[in-house]
Amino acid sequence: MLKVLHHHVREGLFEGIKRANADEQVRAIVIIGEGKTFPCGADIREFHTHASVKEPVLTAVGHTIENSGKPVISAIHGTALGGGLEIALCCHYRIASENARIGFPEVLIGLLPGAEGTVRLPRLSGLAFAMDMIAFGKQVNAKDAFRHGILDKLCNGNILEEAKQFATKVIGQPLDSRRLSRLDVKDAANVDLLFEVALAQVKRKSRGQIAPIYCLKSVRNSVRMSFDKAVEEEQRLIMELMTGYQSTALQYSFFADRSAPKWRLPCGASVHNTKPSRIETAGVIGAGTMGSGIAVCLIRAGVPVILVEKNKKMLEKAMKTISGILDGSVKLNRMTSEQKEQCLAILKGTSTLDKLSNVDMVIEAVYENLELKREIFAQLDKVCKPSTLLCSNTSTLDIDKIASATNRPDKVAGTHFFAPAFIMKLMENVYGTKTSPATVATVMEFGRRLGKELEATKEEIKNIRLHLTVTFCTIDL
Numbered sequence: 001m002l003k004v005l006h007h008h009v010r011e012g013l014f015e016g017i018k019r020a021n022a023d024e025q026v027r028a029i030v031i032i033g034e035g036k037t038f039p040c041g042a043d044i045r046e047f048h049t050h051a052s053v054k055e056p057v058l059t060a061v062g063h064t065i066e067n068s069g070k071p072v073i074s075a076i077h078g079t080a081l082g083g084g085l086e087i088a089l090c091c092h093y094r095i096a097s098e099n100a101r102i103g104f105p106e107v108l109i110g111l112l113p114g115a116e117g118t119v120r121l122p123r124l125s126g127l128a129f130a131m132d133m134i135a136f137g138k139q140v141n142a143k144d145a146f147r148h149g150i151l152d153k154l155c156n157g158n159i160l161e162e163a164k165q166f167a168t169k170v171i172g173q174p175l176d177s178r179r180l181s182r183l184d185v186k187d188a189a190n191v192d193l194l195f196e197v198a199l200a201q202v203k204r205k206s207r208g209q210i211a212p213i214y215c216l217k218s219v220r221n222s223v224r225m226s227f228d229k230a231v232e233e234e235q236r237l238i239m240e241l242m243t244g245y246q247s248t249a250l251q252y253s254f255f256a257d258r259s260a261p262k263w264r265l266p267c268g269a270s271v272h273n274t275k276p277s278r279i280e281t282a283g284v285i286g287a288g289t290m291g292s293g294i295a296v297c298l299i300r301a302g303v304p305v306i307l308v309e310k311n312k313k314m315l316e317k318a319m320k321t322i323s324g325i326l327d328g329s330v331k332l333n334r335m336t337s338e339q340k341e342q343c344l345a346i347l348k349g350t351s352t353l354d355k356l357s358n359v360d361m362v363i364e365a366v367y368e369n370l371e372l373k374r375e376i377f378a379q380l381d382k383v384c385k386p387s388t389l390l391c392s393n394t395s396t397l398d399i400d401k402i403a404s405a406t407n408r409p410d411k412v413a414g415t416h417f418f419a420p421a422f423i424m425k426l427m428e429n430v431y432g433t434k435t436s437p438a439t440v441a442t443v444m445e446f447g448r449r450l451g452k453e454l455e456a457t458k459e460e461i462k463n464i465r466l467h468l469t470v471t472f473c474t475i476d477l
């Protein structure tokens with residue numbers, strides 16, 4: 001685990017600063033991360049637990065640092081992110097290895113830098129840079145950070161040694177001008193203009209997301225309000241975000257993205273010892289909202305699709321809908337007209353299952369009726385080549401019961417997309433008792449190709465289904 005600011009790390013820092021201040025022998029204090037990095041933020045796993053609010057909270061640690069009567073220098077190597085950077089901003093000086101990076105990624109998990117980061121950074125870097133870093137979650141390298149006044153020195157040798165040398169030079173220097181809470185915000189005169197420009201950008205790039213807007217508001221408050229009032233408002237905003245559904249989803253997604261590539265089944269099969277097959281062509285059964293959306297996901301990823309719908313009128317309508325969805329992507333500059341045509345060229349519609357004889361995978365997306373699905377799977381089993389994977393988009397039905405209608409239960413799995421499938425990145429891969437590891441590996445790999453970020457877990461997933469074992473996940477908000 002990377003260094004995160006768990007409760008015991010906060011406590012250690014808090015006590016350490018107090019001890020150093022009480023010790024007459026100590027004339028300056030250096031904060032440095034042990035091992036590979038400076039802290040990369042608050043512990044996201046700790047949110048919503050008692051530990052996250054247990055004293056000393058991050059702001060209390062920050063105040064102790066800033067109010068220290070002895071100079072405190074943060075010596076940054078690796079990454080100083082989120083709460084880690086907020087701690088650094090409370091220090092009187094910041095030095096960093098040339099290859100270090102700093103940033104406020106909170107917005108990417110639906111939050112804002114809620115330990116006074118939105119109020120301190122603009123006082124150091126200026127508003128424009130702070131808005132850019134905070135509202136877009138941008139990380140910057142040490143050289144850029146130095147150029148924007150966030151760092152006081154770049155180091156290319158041993159960071160601790162350089163920090164100690166730096167400390168000897170600043171001992172005895174007045175500290176008030178180094179306490180960011182006492183300074184004014186730079187380029188404050190342009191606040192309204194900068195806010196409007198950044199807001200327009202945020203609305204375009206992070207459509208529908210609340211956190212980037214709150215980030216901007218909070219940075220704007222750093223100009224419009226006193227330090228203390230802006231901090232109070234920042235607290236209110238982060239709490240609102242913290243208890244909202246967007247941050248819950250994004251934090252779930254953060255961990256899901258990281259655990260998916262490490263999937264492992266109870267039998268010992270895992271991403272490391274199971275080879276996926278390549279899906280070159282696919283069939284989708286059912287041209288309703290789900291089937292059409294799934295077809296869009298596949299053709300956009302360059303996978304030729306045969307869309308099967310026995311109702312010819314519905315099929316015709318679906319083909320038009322799909323073309324319309326792609327037109328929407330062209331309008332939003334997410335694809336060119338040429339790419340749209342390429343997508344449509346690999347989509348074929350048909351009303352009979354026998355056209356699926358040669359595809360590598362079928363995704364069934366008819367309505368939730370076990371008998372109907374079993375009937376379709378029994379037919380597919382006869383029609384499709386032996387290696388074809390037969391997948392169901394079911395959200396509630398038992399994969400084993402569907403698989404038992406075939407003679408290839410090892411090649412049956414659930415691939416549950418969420419509506420609208422071409423927008424939502426959440427995709428669950430449900431395996432039954434007989435699904436083979438190779439099938440799981442192939443479906444996982446396929447999900448990745450579709451741009452679905454993945455999670456692999458053998459835990460039950462609350463709110464989804466108790467027998468879920470492998471989940472591809474992320475929600476595109």
Ligand SMILES: CC(C)(COP(=O)(O)OP(=O)(O)OC[C@H]1O[C@@H](n2cnc3c(N)ncnc32)[C@H](O)[C@@H]1OP(=O)(O)O)[C@@H](O)C(=O)NCCC(=O)NCCSC(=O)C[C@@H](O)CCCCCCCCCCCCC(=O)O
Nearest residue numbers: 002040041042043044045048052082083105113114115258
């Ligand atoms: C740091 C990275 C760039 C490293 O990337 P790399 O690719 O090297 O490694 P991985 O990404 O694979 O990560 C390795 C490992 O570490 C885990 N991990 C990483 N970061 C965190 C983290 N911050 N917390 C927990 N775990 C983390 C990761 O999951 C991997 O674990 P695994 O088991 O899979 O090995 C990269 O990791 C990265 O970008 N990390 C994200 C950094 C980030 O987002 N930082 C910001 C965190 S949020 C923050 O700092 C908030 C602060 O601004 C303010 C806090 C105010 C306090 C608020 C109080 C809360 C009150 C809540 C009450 C709510 C009310 C209620 O009860 O409801």
